[in-house]
Amino acid sequence: MRSSALSFLAAALQLGHVAQAVITDTPTVENFVRRFSATAIVIGNYVYIDGGEISQLDNGRVNPARTTNQVNSTLSLDLSKSWTTTDVVFKTTAKAPGPVKANVVLWADRARNAFYSWGGKWVYGENMNKTELWKFNADGSGGGRWRLEPPANPSLFNGLIPAEFIAFTTVNNTGYAIGGQASGWTELYRGSNQAISGMLTYNFDTREWTNETDPTGFTPFHSIAQASAHYVPTFGPGGLVFVLGGHHPDTDREPSISNSPAQNFENLTFFDPGAKKTYSQKATGDIPPSPRSEFCTAGWQNPDGGYEIFLFGGDNKIATGKPKYRDAYILSLPGFVWTKLPEPPAGARAYHSCVSVGGRQILSIGGTMIGSTERDDAPQGLLLFDMTAMKWKDSYDATAAPYERPEAIKKWYTDGGLEKVGWNSDVVRGLFVKQNAGEGGGNGKTPSQRWQQVVPS
Numbered sequence: 001m002r003s004s005a006l007s008f009l010a011a012a013l014q015l016g017h018v019a020q021a022v023i024t025d026t027p028t029v030e031n032f033v034r035r036f037s038a039t040a041i042v043i044g045n046y047v048y049i050d051g052g053e054i055s056q057l058d059n060g061r062v063n064p065a066r067t068t069n070q071v072n073s074t075l076s077l078d079l080s081k082s083w084t085t086t087d088v089v090f091k092t093t094a095k096a097p098g099p100v101k102a103n104v105v106l107w108a109d110r111a112r113n114a115f116y117s118w119g120g121k122w123v124y125g126e127n128m129n130k131t132e133l134w135k136f137n138a139d140g141s142g143g144g145r146w147r148l149e150p151p152a153n154p155s156l157f158n159g160l161i162p163a164e165f166i167a168f169t170t171v172n173n174t175g176y177a178i179g180g181q182a183s184g185w186t187e188l189y190r191g192s193n194q195a196i197s198g199m200l201t202y203n204f205d206t207r208e209w210t211n212e213t214d215p216t217g218f219t220p221f222h223s224i225a226q227a228s229a230h231y232v233p234t235f236g237p238g239g240l241v242f243v244l245g246g247h248h249p250d251t252d253r254e255p256s257i258s259n260s261p262a263q264n265f266e267n268l269t270f271f272d273p274g275a276k277k278t279y280s281q282k283a284t285g286d287i288p289p290s291p292r293s294e295f296c297t298a299g300w301q302n303p304d305g306g307y308e309i310f311l312f313g314g315d316n317k318i319a320t321g322k323p324k325y326r327d328a329y330i331l332s333l334p335g336f337v338w339t340k341l342p343e344p345p346a347g348a349r350a351y352h353s354c355v356s357v358g359g360r361q362i363l364s365i366g367g368t369m370i371g372s373t374e375r376d377d378a379p380q381g382l383l384l385f386d387m388t389a390m391k392w393k394d395s396y397d398a399t400a401a402p403y404e405r406p407e408a409i410k411k412w413y414t415d416g417g418l419e420k421v422g423w424n425s426d427v428v429r430g431l432f433v434k435q436n437a438g439e440g441g442g443n444g445k446t447p448s449q450r451w452q453q454v455v456p457s
């Protein structure tokens with residue numbers, strides 16, 4: 001009996017009858033198809049990747065009944081060692097407890113070696129529940145634990161509309177969530193779609209939430225969705241938050257991204273989070289085409305005090321067929337000049353996430369091209385970019401030298417580019433270029449050299 005059952009099993013295995021591929025959060029390079037709508041953040045020596053969907057080969061094909069699956073664990077990548085995109089090993093941490101979502105906001109609380117997850121959508125609407133703030137306490141070796149972080153002011157918190165496609169960033173001990181879109185996938189029992197107006201902040205120390213629109217009326221935009229926010233610590237009195245791209249949907253009716261005005265990349269908007277003031281400045285150079293939404297940004301501070309924001313890909317929601325962009329750019333500050341980068345080796349993408357890693361590199365994670373089931377040419381959906389050499393590559397170098405501006409951008413400054421910037425106002429110039437009366441911005445240093453060095457987030 002027993003031996004015949006065993007030999008039947010052996011025969012079945014040989015014939016492949018019971019040889020089932022296993023659906024996993026981290027498929028092999030061979031089985032990997034696409035990862036998208038995941039959010040990444042760096043804490044200590046690890047990149048954490050949370051949420052999103054994955055498409056993979058199961059017995060040699062994508063399951064047509066369910067082409068993507070929600071990712072049930074939090075992944076991490078070790079930045080203390082070098083790796084290639086074909087031999088990289090993901091560490092996984094179970095998400096139970098913790099919400100399994102896509103397009104979440106992540107805020108870095110580096111003082112506590114932790115990050116927070118807010119908003120996003122429940123993939124396939126499975127296990128929907130009240131939206132809470134979740135905190136991941138990192139353990140210093142790529143793992144950690146999720147737990148609920150209850151708000152100090154629950155009455156305000158309970159009235160907030162949870163959304164996805166929010167522009168978010170962290171400024172010191174405060175998380176920012178700007179705009180977004182709410183739907184029946186982002187909030188339990190929600191019956192209609194809605195664009196979110198204004199901006200939320202969450203203070204990690206007091207655990208207090210603020211809807212900035214209500215107490216202070218401070219909101220950089222009436223509405224914005226599918227944009228990207230990036231905190232630049234170098235300029236202004238305490239750093240500035242740039243909010244790039246995306247659309248301004250109506251808030252008083254069913255929002256339509258494709259019928260709403262897009263934010264272009266020539267007239268750039270940023271705000272001073274301390275003073276609660278919004279500004280704009282005209283940029284020059286290779287202006288990225290718009291409309292552009294769901295692209296990624298990351299940045300590096302320059303040793304002489306400047307700052308460069310990297311921007312890659314995104315969606316064109318207005319053009320027929322909604323093509324994805326495959327182009328990438330650097331915005332150099334304080335010059336407000338865009339430089340087009342070489343095209344990446346692995347095709348267009350949107351719904352990806354980018355982080356600054358290892359001295360001078362950018363890591364791009366995931367993204368969709370047309371749909372979610374055409375195989376990503378980038379192994380594991382990972383692409384790396386060396387910001388100084390301005391080169392795409394397929395490996396991470398743990399020993400890379402610290403960031404320095406690429407030669408082409410350095411040359412723009414040494415050729416006197418900064419002196420030719422047409423500032424929108426003296427106030428805006430003052431945020432970027434410090435000039436003491438009678439000194440003419442001298443001191444033998446470039447104006448930006450006088451700004452204090454702050455670790456970028």
Ligand SMILES: *[C@@H]1O[C@H](CO)[C@@H](O)[C@H](O)[C@H]1NC(C)=O
Binds near residue numbers: 024070
């Ligand atoms: C995640 O869990 C759900 C069940 O809750 C399952 O349907 C899905 O396949 C899992 N995802 C992966 C990638 O294994």
Ligand SMILES: *[C@@H]1O[C@H](CO)[C@@H](O)[C@H](O)[C@H]1NC(C)=O
Binds near residue numbers: 127129
């Ligand atoms: C919803 O949240 C409650 C309270 O945290 C928890 O007890 C319950 O198991 C959750 N339900 C689902 C479907 O996750």
Ligand SMILES: *[C@@H]1O[C@H](CO)[C@@H](O)[C@H](O)[C@H]1NC(C)=O
Binds near residue numbers: 196197198200214
């Ligand atoms: C913040 O307040 C504004 C004005 O009352 C409101 O329209 C918006 O929906 C609120 N934001 C959230 C996330 O609930």
Ligand SMILES: *[C@@H]1O[C@H](CO)[C@@H](O)[C@H](O)[C@H]1NC(C)=O
Binds near residue numbers: 171172238239273274
């Ligand atoms: C952030 O922290 C830095 C360093 O402590 C400080 O100089 C800056 O003013 C802070 N910025 C804001 C907006 O609080």
Ligand SMILES: *[C@@H]1O[C@H](CO)[C@@H](O)[C@H](O)[C@H]1NC(C)=O
Binds near residue numbers: 267269
């Ligand atoms: C630039 O954007 C701001 C909003 O941040 C707007 O008030 C201003 O009119 C725009 N300027 C131009 C020239 O379009």
